[in-house]
Amino acid sequence: MGEKPVNLYEVPYKVLFQEVRHRYPNYTYDFKKHVIILHDENREALGHIRLPLHLSIDDQLTITNEETLVVYLSIESGKAALCVRKGKHNLYHTTFSAYMTRKKQGVSQIKYLNKKGKSRAGSRVRLAATVDFFERINTTLLEIFDKHEIQRIALNCNTTLIPYLHQSKVACPFDKQDPRLYKIPLHIPQS
Template sequence: MSQTTVNLFDMPIEQLFSRVKTNFRLYQYDYRKHTVLLNDDRSDAVGQIRLPLHLSLDDQLNITGNETLVLYLSIESGHAAICVMQGKSNVYHTTFSAYMTRKKQGVSQIKYLNKKGKSRAGSRVRLAKTIEFFERINTALIRLFEEHEIERIALNCNATLIPYLHNSKVACPFDKKDSRLYKIPLHIPQSNFTNLDKAVKKLMAPILFYESEHELMINKALN
């Protein structure tokens, strides 16, 4: 079965929530994923709606704020980007880069170390740059968390890099289980501001996902 994706940008969010409440009485709001699971009268899932991250709401889909302060963080080997959004307005952004990749093999020093361990001088230099890279990121994050009351933390980061973020000598201002964490559900080809900004803009629209077998029910309920 194929999955259908529909951008609901043109539908007023209050109208969308009203139709969900009326036609999917057993809906469930997932704060972590910031999605609404659409269930039929037998509690079977028929679709879901990914909600704009700048909106805050309660379990009854009542909007409690539309100017949510969200920190977006995207990290890959040697590149990182931070963006702070107040609602739909960008209030801060910055980028980081570091020499972390083995040029001939094209893999990060972290992945190489996991296989080979420490070796030559070049590897030690890349490892030092890796440590410094995450210290710089956390230093910037600490300042931003001091200056702003961050309500959500949208993160795009490979699992192999997470320990370096949280085990840095400069402590990360949020932990792995922070309730505000939101995994960015989009592919970001490279962690620079241009790509992160594109992801942020895509996350401003509600997106409906459903399997083709439920198309008639979904269209009747929401259109």
């Protein structure tokens, strides 16, 4: 049986959490996914409530902070967007672009390397642009992390690009296992 999404946007958080504690006393809060999982009396999962990232709660569903500082980073081949939000307010936003995609084939040079070589001049240009692309992203991230105390990091990035983010000459300010890291659970077609 598939779950149907229900929009609870209009329900105040305190009322929602009170209802969850009352109706589903066997609930669990998953910090990594930032969801409340609703269980019946037999501990069978009934569904979940996905929470906004700017809201911090504890295991007893008590709101600890409604103004959480979150970095949103969305990366795709040749395009990236970076945003810093405190609560519902946008503090910083920027985009990055680079020539990383083979124009005629529409394939990223990184993915193309798995099939063919990299000896042509165009390939070298795209690979150099890839290195520069991730260095610029990491430089901006370092500046943000130096200026702000970040509580959550929301990341949307293809698995083939993650090594480039973490193995750049400019070190990424967070690692792959950072407890603040949150994988954005939807596909974003264009960063």
